[in-house]
């Protein structure tokens with residue numbers, strides 16, 4: 620099975636004329652997909668494209684990459700890093716898109732999936748799916764401004780009917796979008812119900828640009844099933860990438876984790892967070908990560924409570940050494956629903 624998956628994920632693919640290493644990508648995740656996590660992920664390797672956490676389009680033009688908690692990167696990751704921005708209007712999006720291109724990112728992704736109130740109130744994220752004309756105007760304006768690959772990450776919309784998303788996908792393609800990443804859930808659904816994966820097929824069949832599927836990928840079987848049953852061109856993985864970042868290397872090549880991998884990963888991430896963030900931010904981000912990390916284990920809840928009790932990164936390291944031992948019982952299927960945020 621894994622060989623079939625590996626072969627499929629390594630089929631050559633170009634986005635907007637630029638080759639990408641493979642078809643297994645890191646999904647954008649606020650608070651999780653930061654510079655420190657990406658550095659650790661890069662050490663494992665195997666991820667075809669990484670997406671930044673969402674950056675406010677209003678903030679991007681004036682952000683200082685040395686001090687911004689979100690709009691920051693290592694130069695060496697730029698060739699496989701896509702910057703995601705959230706904004707509502709061409710006026711907000713254009714200057715941000717221009718900066719992203721000027722900085723040398725692989726591509727730009729417009730967020731049309733986020734439905735948290737702070738974003739939706741500003742007519743950004745999934746709010747754009749309520750106003751297809753505004754969504755299209757935003758995409759057209761950005762496309763006219765930049766020549767790097769343009770991505771849109773979107774969802775089914777605000778009702779289960781897939782027809783409006785299909786129509787929008789066609790319009791995005793006509794407007795010059797290079798790749799769609801589709802998460803088949805309605806916007807108010809906070810990942811509590813399973814994604815409707817047949818809806819990925821509907822989007823895929825409507826356009827000829829690459830379509831990546833996303834949502835609830837935990838095992839290699841899930842990944843192969845999404846590819847085979849929907850015909851999508853590749854898969855974008857979110858929460859499971861936090862739980863086991865080596866899955867990219869495992870599924871796209873022959874990486875085999877050793878018995879200390881969970882402990883070593885946690886310690887490596889702690890170091891990278893300390894390197895890139897001030898102590899308070901570093902600890903906050905580590906605690907957010909433990910939500911997904913602890914989901915690996917049968918006794919995840921009790922492990923997580925130990926991590927949450929740490930008051931400094933050194934205490935966190937002590938907790939990691941004390942509580943993460945080789946051979947700990949892994950949950951058969953990490954219960955991602957338990958950790959919905």
Ligand SMILES: Cc1cc2nc3c(=O)[nH]c(=O)nc-3n(C[C@H](O)[C@H](O)[C@H](O)COP(=O)(O)O)c2cc1C
Pocket residue numbers: 646647648649650651672673703730731732733772802833834835836855856857858859960
């Ligand atoms: C903590 C968290 C933050 C997220 N932030 C973003 C974001 O900034 N932009 C975005 O497009 N999607 C965001 N998402 C959605 C993910 O990209 C993805 O669509 C979702 O988690 C389903 O994929 P998964 O089941 O592989 O995690 C976020 C998800 C989580 C759990």
